[in-house]
Amino acid sequence: MMYIFLILIFSISYSNQISSISRDINDLSVMNSNPFIKDVTNRGQNNYYRLSLIQFPANILASKLSYGFIYNDYCIQSNLSNINYGKLQNSDGDSFIASDNLLELAIVKQYDNNFFIGSSLGYSESKISDYINQNLVYGIGIQKSDKDNKYITSLAIENMISNIKSYSNVAIDYSPYVTLGLQLNMRQIGNRISFNYIILNDYNDELIISTKTQIKEIIDLYMAKSFYLLSENSTINQSIFNKLSFGI
Numbered sequence: 015m016m017y018i019f020l021i022l023i024f025s026i027s028y029s030n031q032i033s034s035i036s037r038d039i040n041d042l043s044v045m046n047s048n049p050f051i052k053d054v055t056n057r058g059q060n061n062y063y064r065l066s067l068i069q070f071p072a073n074i075l076a077s078k079l080s081y082g083f084i085y086n087d088y089c090i091q092s093n094l095s096n097i098n099y100g101k102l103q104n105s106d107g108d109s110f111i112a113s114d115n116l117l118e119l120a121i122v123k124q125y126d127n128n129f130f131i132g133s134s135l136g137y138s139e140s141k142i143s144d145y146i147n148q149n150l151v152y153g154i155g156i157q158k159s160d161k162d163n164k165y166i167t168s169l170a171i172e173n174m175i176s177n178i179k180s181y182s183n184v185a186i187d188y189s190p191y192v193t194l195g196l197q198l199n200m201r202q203i204g205n206r207i208s209f210n211y212i213i214l215n216d217y218n219d220e221l222i223i224s225t226k227t228q229i230k231e232i233i234d235l236y237m238a239k240s241f242y243l244l245s246e247n248s249t250i251n252q253s254i255f256n257k258l259s260f261g262i
Contacts, residue, residue, distance in 0.1 A: 047210035047222040047238070049170030049193045050134045051155035054091045054122045060084045073100040089122040089132070110143035116151070130157040134172075148178040149188075168195040189215045204228030219243040236261035 064080040075098045082091035099112040115138065122132030134153040139146060155170030175188035192213040199206045205227050212220040224238035240257035 047193070047195075047212060047220075047224065047240075048208075049155050049168055049195060050120050050153050050172060051122055051130060051132050051157050051170055052166070052168055052195065052197075054082065054089050054120050054132060055124075055130055055157060057082060057089070074098070075100075087124045089124065089130075091120045093118040093120075093136075112142045113140070115139045115141075118151070120153075122155075122157075128159045128161060128163070131155070142181070145181045146179060147181050150176040150178060152176075155193075164199055166195070166197040166199075168193070168197075170195075191215075202228070204231065204234065233262065 061083045062081070064078070064082075066076075066078045068076040070076065076096070077098075078093060078095045080091060080093045082089065084090070093116070095114075095116040095118070097114040099114075101109050102112055103109050116136050117138075118134055118136035120132060120134035122130050124130050132155060134151075136151040138149045138151050141147075152174040153170060153172035155168060155172075157166065157168040159166040170193045171190055172193065173188065174190045177188070194211040194213075195208065196210075197206055197208040206225070208222075208224045208226075210222045210224070212222070214220060219242070221241045221243060222238055223241075224236065227235045229235065236259075238259045242257075
């Protein structure tokens with residue numbers, strides 16, 4: 015299916031002063047390919063709040079509130095996320111409400127030579143009418159950059175899930191995924207290109223190439239293209255407009 019994501023986002027960031035658009039615009043524009051450890055370490059201030067509201071088609075509203083700070087050599091960030099799918103209807107005509115909620119805490123320790131190691135722990139709850147699904151979600155990751163931050167490499171294992179309460183007695187296979195990341199920062203401040211290779215499962219891997227271009231330190235332009243790598247025949251989806259995203 016051919017499609018282009020055209021993104022219009024209202025996003026507010028506060029850190030003792032109104033600052034630039036929060037990095038959730040970046041996450042959405044690069045198809046959420048960045049690992050959690052990059053989110054925690056990519057900060058403009060030592061004490062910050064971030065609020066992001068994203069309106070998707072079909073009246074789906076996503077919101078995220080983050081608070082982060084530095085304590086000694088630790089970067090600490092808490093997130094409260096919600097996706098409201100609105101009022102849905104089944105084949106019998108019955109209406110119901112569906113939503114996803116996530117409360118998450120991530121702690122990353124910084125060592126010498128710009129080396130980071132950290133983990134995240136979250137509690138997720140999904141509701142469909144009166145049915146509830148509850149999980150604990152884990153993640154671990156490492157990150158390394160040179161002293162001038164010309165390049166940033168990262169490795170993370172995320173979406174490790176322990177089920178607390180399920181919709182039904184049918185077992186659900188939750189597969190963790192591994193993200194290998196490389197970010198190259200250009201000489202011009204604010205410009206970069208990133209490569210994120212995501213190992214999803216035994217059958218599908220994904221390569222996401224993304225760029226950020228800053229125009230006169232006022233406007234940030236984002237673009238990303240995703241390629242699915244199929245292990246069965248090692249083919250690459252070459253469609254230009256399939257899995258293509260833009261952001262401002």
